[in-house]
Amino acid sequence: MAGTVGGPPSIYPTLLYADAKAAIRQLTEAFGFTELSVYEAEDGTVMHAELAQGNGAVMLGSKGRGGTFDAAMKDAGTTGVYVVVDDVDAHHQRAVEHGAEILMPPTDQDYGSRDYMARDREGNLWSFGTYAPALGG
Numbered sequence: 001m002a003g004t005v006g007g008p009p010s011i012y013p014t015l016l017y018a019d020a021k022a023a024i025r026q027l028t029e030a031f032g033f034t035e036l037s038v039y040e041a042e043d044g045t046v047m048h049a050e051l052a053q054g055n056g057a058v059m060l061g062s063k064g065r066g067g068t069f070d071a072a073m074k075d076a077g078t079t080g081v082y083v084v085v086d087d088v089d090a091h092h093q094r095a096v097e098h099g100a101e102i103l104m105p106p107t108d109q110d111y112g113s114r115d116y117m118a119r120d121r122e123g124n125l126w127s128f129g130t131y132a133p134a135l136g137g
Helices: 020-029 068-072 088-097
Strands: 014-017 034-040 046-053 056-062 080-084 101-108 114-119 125-129
Touching: 014 020, 014 068, 020 034, 020 046, 020 056, 056 080, 088 101, 088 114, 088 125
Parallel strands: 014 056, 080 125
Antiparallel strands: 034 046, 046 056, 101 114, 114 125
């Protein structure tokens, strides 16, 4: 069953971008996501894309593509997403090398995590760290 502990994720952050192709490039090159699928309209608009990181994934698409979700997200603000990574410092270095805007360098947190924070090209906040809360069980 989807979403069970050890199974596929049941929550997928979903974002829309003015330039979804540039967002895919930044997320894969700077933040180490793996492109799973990209579905484009004939005009090149990204209708739907899935990018994986570890055992989770995000879905994204182009703003202005039409449909209920696009209309509902029209005036939405930025989003914040937390992603668990094994080596925060190496991940941070990769992001820096690809020109990501770093808001907080790798920092040890009081709750035992090591995190850093970056902003993507369209203002969404991405936090990467070692904190991985146990689910279920």
